[in-house]
Amino acid sequence: xxxxxxxxxxxxxxxxxxxxxxxxxxxxxxxxxxxxxxxxxxxxxxxxxxxxxxxxxxxxxxxxxxxxxxxxxxxxxxxxxxxxxxxxxxxxxxxxxxxxxxxxxxxxxxxxxxxxxxxxxxxxxxxxxxxxxxxxxxxxxxxxxxxxxxxxxxxxxxxxxxxxxxxxxxxxxxxxxxxxxxxxxxxxxxxxxxxxxxxxxxxxxxxxxxxxxxxxxxxxxxxxxxxxxxxxxxxxxxxxxxxxxx
Ligand SMILES: Nc1ncnc2c1ncn2[C@@H]1O[C@H](COP(=O)(O)OP(=O)(O)OP(=O)(O)O)[C@@H](O)[C@H]1O
Numbered sequence: 001x002x003x004x005x006x007x008x009x010x011x012x013x014x015x016x017x018x019x020x021x022x023x024x025x026x027x028x029x030x031x032x033x034x035x036x037x038x039x040x041x042x043x044x045x046x047x048x049x050x051x052x053x054x055x056x057x058x059x060x061x062x063x064x065x066x067x068x069x070x071x072x073x074x075x076x077x078x079x080x081x082x083x084x085x086x087x088x089x090x091x092x093x094x095x096x097x098x099x100x101x102x103x104x105x106x107x108x109x110x111x112x113x114x115x116x117x118x119x120x121x122x123x124x125x126x127x128x129x130x131x132x133x134x135x136x137x138x139x140x141x142x143x144x145x146x147x148x149x150x151x152x153x154x155x156x157x158x159x160x161x162x163x164x165x166x167x168x169x170x171x172x173x174x175x176x177x178x179x180x181x182x183x184x185x186x187x188x189x190x191x192x193x194x195x196x197x198x199x200x201x202x203x204x205x206x207x208x209x210x211x212x213x214x215x216x217x218x219x220x221x222x223x224x225x226x227x228x229x230x231x232x233x234x235x236x237x238x239x240x241x242x243x244x245x246x
Contacts, residue, residue, distance in 0.1 A: 007034045007035060007036050007037070007070075007198070008035060008036070008037060008071070008072055008166040008167045008197075008198035009033075009034065009035040009058060009069075009070070009071055009072075009167050009198050009200060010033075010034045010035075010068075010069070010070040011031055011032065011033040011034070011054070011057070011058050011067070011068075011069050012032055012067055012068045012069070012070070013030050013031070013032060013066065013067035013068070014028055014030070014031045014032075014054075014057055014058075014064045014066065014067035014068070014069065015028050015029050015030055015031070015064065015065050015066040015067055016028040016050075016053055016054075016057055016062060016064055016065050016221075017065050018053075025221075026065065026221060027050050027053045027221050028050050028053055028054055028057065028064075028221045028222075029220075029221045029222045030067070030222070031054060031067070031218075031221075031222070031223055032223070033054075033058070033200075033216060033223065035167065035198040035199070035200050036198060037196050037198060038193050038194065038195075038196045038197070038198070039193070039198055039199070039213050039214065040189065040190075040193045040199040040201065040211070040212045040213045040214075041198075041199065041200050041201070041212060041213065041214045041215070041216060042201050042202075042203055042208065042209040042211075042212035042214070042215045042216070043055065043200065043201065043202045043203075043215075043216050043218060044202075044203065044204070044206075044209055044215055044216070044217055044218070044235070044238075044239060045217050045218035045219055045224075045239075045242060046219065046239075046242050046243045049218040049219050049220060049221065049242075050218050050220075050221040051202040051218055052171065052202060053221075054202075054218065055169055055171060055200060055202050057069060058071070058169065058200055059071070059088070059092065059094070059169045060076040060079070060084050060087070060088070063077065064076075064077065071087060071091070071092065071166075071167060072087060072091040072092070072166040072167060074087055090163075090165075091165055091166045091167065092165050092166070092167050092168070092169065093159065093160030093163060093165040093167070093168040093169070093192075093197070094156075094160075094168070094169050094170075095153065095156050095157060095160065095168060095169070095170040095171070095173045095189075096169075096170070096171045096173075101144040101152055101155060101156060102144075103143065103144050103145060104143070105143065106140065106141050106142060106143055107131060107136055107139055107140050107141070107142055107143075107144075107147070107155045107158075108124070108127050108128065108131065108140040108141065110144070110155055110156075110159060111127045111130060111131060111155065111158050111159045111162055112127050112162075113159070122162065126162065127140075127162065128140060130158045130161050130162045131155070131158050133158070133161065133191075134154040134155070134157055134158045134161070134184075134188055135154065135184070136151060136154050136155055136158060139151060139155075148181070149176045149177055149181070150177045150178070150180075150181025150182070150184065150185065151181075153173055153174070153177065153181070153185045154181075154184065154185065154188065157185065157188040157189065157192065160192060160197070161188070161191065161192060161195070164195065164196075164197070165197055166197065166198065167197065167198045167199075167200065168189075168192055168197050168198070168199045168200075169200050169201075170189065170199060170200070170201040170202070171201075171202050172202060172203055172204065172205075173185055173186075173189065173201065173203075173208075174186065174203075174205065174208055175204075175205075182208070186208065186211050189201070189211075190211065193213075199212075204239075206232045206233075206235035206236040206239060207232050209230070209235050210230060210231060210232045210235055213228065213229075214226060214227070214228050215227040215228075215230060215235065217238065217242065219242055219245070224242070225238070
C-alpha cells in the first residue's frame with residue numbers, strides 16, 4: 001500500500017457542486033481516491049454518476065467545493081493558475097477524445113509541444129523514436145485531420161510517453177475506435193503504466209476497465225464499490241446492477 005502523501009494522485013474528501021445547480025445536491029460527495037506509482041485505476045458508474053466531474057476535479061481543471069487534491073505532491077487547491085499550468089504541462093498528460101491534438105500542427109510537432117511550452121526543444125530523433133513505438137513514425141508529418149481516430153489517440157499517447165508524466169488522465173480513450181485500434185491504444189496505456197505513470201481513466205466499456213489494476217465505482221457522486229482483477233463479465237454485470245438501481 002502506497003502512503004497517500006507519496007502517491008502521484010490523492011483525492012481526499014472531495015465534494016463538488018456546479019454553480020448553475022448550487023441549490024441542488026452536490027455532484028460529488030466526500031470522494032476519497034488514491035492512485036499510486038504505476039497504477040491504473042478505472043472509474044465506472046451509471047451515466048450522470050459524476051465520473052467526468054471527478055476526473056476534472058482530480059486534474060485540477062475544476063476547483064473542488066470541499067476537500068483536497070494532491071497532484072504530484074502539489075496541493076491543487078492552494079496552487080496559483082500559473083503553478084497549475086506548469087504542473088499540467090510538465091507532470092500531467094491528457095488523453096481525452098475532445099481535446100487531444102492541436103489541429104494546425106503535425107504529429108511530430110504535437111508530440112514535441114509540451115516541452116516547447118517549457119522552453120525545451122526535444123530532439124527530432126527522440127520524437128521519431130516515440131512515434132515509432134506507437135506505430136506512427138510514417139505519419140510524423142501528418143496533421144490530425146489527416147489521421148484516423150485511433151491514429152490521433154496514438155499520437156496523444158506518444159506525447160504522454162515522451163513527457164513521462166507522473167499522472168495521465170484519460171476519458172473514454174477508446175470510445176470511437178474499432179477493436180484493433182482500441183487494443184493498440186490500451187497496450188500503449190499499459191506501457192505508460194509500466195513506465196511508472198499513474199493512470200486515472202473514465203470509461204463505460206467493461207473490456208477497457210478489465211485491463212485496469214483497480215476499478216472504482218461511482219453512484220450519485222459517491223464511491224460505492226471497488227474491484228480488483230475483475231473479468232469483463234463481472235464488470236458488465238456490476239454496471240448493469242448499478243444502472244438498474246438508479
Ligand atoms: N457543466 C455542468 N453544469 C451543471 N451540471 C453539470 C455540468 N456537467 C455535468 N453536470 C451534471 O453533473 C452530474 C454528473 O455529471 P458527469 O458528467 O460528471 O457524470 P458522468 O458519470 O461522467 O456521466 P456520463 O457517463 O453520462 O458521461 C450530472 O447530473 C450532470 O447533469
